[in-house]
Amino acid sequence: xxxxxxxxxxxxxxxxxxxxxxxxxxxxxxxxxxxxxxxxxxxxxxxxxxxxxxxxxxxxxxxxxxxxxxxxxxxxxxxxxxxxxxxxxxxxxxxxxxxxxxxxxxxxxxxxxxxxxxxxxxxxxxxxxxxxxxxxxxxxxxxxxxxxxxxxxxxxxxxxxxxxxxxxxxxxxxxxxxxxxxxxxxxxxxxxxxxxxxxxxxxxxxxxxxxxxxxxxxxxxxxxxxxxxxxxxxxxxx
Amino acid sequence: xxxxxxxxxxxxxxxxxxxxxxxxxxxxxxxxxxxxxxxxxxxxxxxxxxxxxxxxxxxxxxxxxxxxxxxxxxxxxxxxxxxxxxxxxxxxxxxxxxxxxxxxxxxxxxxxxxxxxxxxxxxxxxxxxxxxxxxxxxxxxxxxxxxxxxxxxxxxxxxxxxxxxxxxxxxxxxxxxxxxxxxxxxxxxxxxxxxxxxxxxxxxxxxxxxxxxxxxxxxxxxxxxxxxxxxxxxxxxx
DNA sequence: CGTCGTTGTCAACGGTGTTGATCGCGGCTA
DNA sequence: TAGCCGCGATCAACACCGTTGACAACGACG
Numbered sequence: 136x137x138x139x140x141x142x143x144x145x146x147x148x149x150x151x152x153x154x155x156x157x158x159x160x161x162x163x164x165x166x167x168x169x170x171x172x173x174x175x176x177x178x179x180x181x182x183x184x185x186x187x188x189x190x191x192x193x194x195x196x197x198x199x200x201x202x203x204x205x206x207x208x209x210x211x212x213x214x215x216x217x218x219x220x221x222x223x224x225x226x227x228x229x230x231x232x233x234x235x236x237x238x239x240x241x242x243x244x245x246x247x248x249x250x251x252x253x254x255x256x257x258x259x260x261x262x263x264x265x266x267x268x269x270x271x272x273x274x275x276x277x278x279x280x281x282x283x284x285x286x287x288x289x290x291x292x293x294x295x296x297x298x299x300x301x302x303x304x305x306x307x308x309x310x311x312x313x314x315x316x317x318x319x320x321x322x323x324x325x326x327x328x329x330x331x332x333x334x335x336x337x338x339x340x341x342x343x344x345x346x347x348x349x350x351x352x353x354x355x356x357x358x359x360x361x362x363x364x365x366x367x368x369x370x371x372x373x
Numbered sequence: 374x375x376x377x378x379x380x381x382x383x384x385x386x387x388x389x390x391x392x393x394x395x396x397x398x399x400x401x402x403x404x405x406x407x408x409x410x411x412x413x414x415x416x417x418x419x420x421x422x423x424x425x426x427x428x429x430x431x432x433x434x435x436x437x438x439x440x441x442x443x444x445x446x447x448x449x450x451x452x453x454x455x456x457x458x459x460x461x462x463x464x465x466x467x468x469x470x471x472x473x474x475x476x477x478x479x480x481x482x483x484x485x486x487x488x489x490x491x492x493x494x495x496x497x498x499x500x501x502x503x504x505x506x507x508x509x510x511x512x513x514x515x516x517x518x519x520x521x522x523x524x525x526x527x528x529x530x531x532x533x534x535x536x537x538x539x540x541x542x543x544x545x546x547x548x549x550x551x552x553x554x555x556x557x558x559x560x561x562x563x564x565x566x567x568x569x570x571x572x573x574x575x576x577x578x579x580x581x582x583x584x585x586x587x588x589x590x591x592x593x594x595x596x597x598x599x600x601x602x603x604x605x606x607x608x609x610x611x
Numbered sequence: 612c613g614t615c616g617t618t619g620t621c622a623a624c625g626g627t628g629t630t631g632a633t634c635g636c637g638g639c640t641a
Numbered sequence: 642t643a644g645c646c647g648c649g650a651t652c653a654a655c656a657c658c659g660t661t662g663a664c665a666a667c668g669a670c671g
Contacts, residue, residue: 184660194620199660257494273571283578296533302540333512340525350529356602364601434630434650437629
């Protein structure tokens with residue numbers, strides 16, 4: 136985790152007048168590219184090959200020597216973010232606290248890198264971080280008292296929901312940057328109480344759920360249901 | 374639904390030699406544009422201004438006279454799809470059947486229009502369809518026995534999850550079109566049983582969860598938990 | 612010492628959303 | 642009825658994006 140000698144980016148003697156070469160030998164590797172991408176995303180800027188190029192002091196297309204696609208790049212970056220989340224967990228805490236904390240960390244981490252976070256619900260990294268996260272979730276669900284079948288089902292629900300939340304929140308962050316908007320539900324003055332009674336009845340509660348809280352309450356719902364299922368199956372089990 | 378006189382596209386006498394005009398008067402309106410967009414999406418083709426133009430027999434940029442953005446277009450299309458889902462529901466069925474059916478309908482409808490569905494988890498239409506859907510979900514949750522607070526919380530969880538599922542499934546449909554891929558979890562031969570025991574233990578169950586079933590089981594989880602919460606609060610209530 | 616693979620460079624392509632000026636038709640007003 | 646005027650379609654162009662292929666420099670290797 137200690138930052139390796141990474142600052143030697145433009146320190147080459149540069150024989151000619153033109154700045155064309157800058158290519159001694161190594162220059163780029165997956166690590167530095169991913170780091171630059173995360174930095175860009177953290178600054179709220181879009182992660183683009185050209186932007187990556189200027190950030191790294193190289194030609195944009197040089198990235199293609201280390202990543203086949205933009206998709207492979209984004210996947211790697213996302214996997215790194217998931218890994219960060221996983222590292223910040225307290226693996227000795229009670230299962231419910233861990234799952235809660237992990238969800239909050241994921242959502243906030245992705246929302247802090249919006250241009251990456253938007254893609255969250257739609258990719259699936261297949262990398263080290265994701266595998267570790269799956270294993271962790273399954274472990275906690277097992278500790279909660281779920282059997283294998285139940286754990287797998289709840290895993291799908293949990294991760295799907297968290298990633299969706301992260302994507303939606305990132306999206307919102309991006310929109311807020313380019314102009315203030317009304318809360319997450321479109322224009323709720325248009326709600327006709329006669330035609331949509333159930334909606335109108337809970338309108339104040341809905342407006343209270345802003346931003347991040349919308350999703351966090353969803354997580355609580357999920358954790359509640361884990362407890363409910365676990366205890367009920369424990370009843371029938373003993 | 375009957376096709377209106379829409380075939381008069383290039384049949385104008387055309388005073389000059391050039392085919393430039395073709396513009397009598399009406400030509401386009403929001404309705405026909407949305408219909409064309411849905412048709413494109415249903416064919417698995419990307420919804421693009423240029424493609425929309427050729428499909429409608431007009432200049433691509435003509436669409437801008439009826440929609441401010443591409444985003445506004447996509448939102449409108451999505452809202453129309455949600456409306457279709459809502460219309461196909463049996464509003465007299467038991468709440469659990471309705472919520473289940475609605476989830477299945479949503480997921481399948483979006484997956485049948487992949488290039489629109491991918492955006493599902495990330496937009497939020499704010500239109501008529503979405504409002505009707507919210508009202509419907511809240512109504513069913515109320516019938517299930519949840520109070521207002523609980524209903525709002527479960528609504529967030531339910532809709533977020535369904536949309537995420539739709540987006541993920543659409544994504545998968547698109548990928549499958551351009552080349553067969555391994556199942557939803559990346560490369561699971563790389564799983565190290567010693568480092569990731571919980572994952573390795575349920576690996577067969579995970580592989581069984583393919584495609585759409587991954588998400589449908591998640592829906593069941595949510596519905597189970599609705600029942601659990603509702604009955605437990607009914608206990609403490611009486 | 613010559614060859615070869617790796618890696619950065621450069622120019623270019625095709626596709627995207629989006630904008631501005633232009634123009635023709637139809638409805639409105641004088 | 643004659644003339645204005647605005648709305649909607651058009652066309653050309655812009656900026657940006659991911660991606661490709663040919664090329665050049667450098668280290669490694671036989």
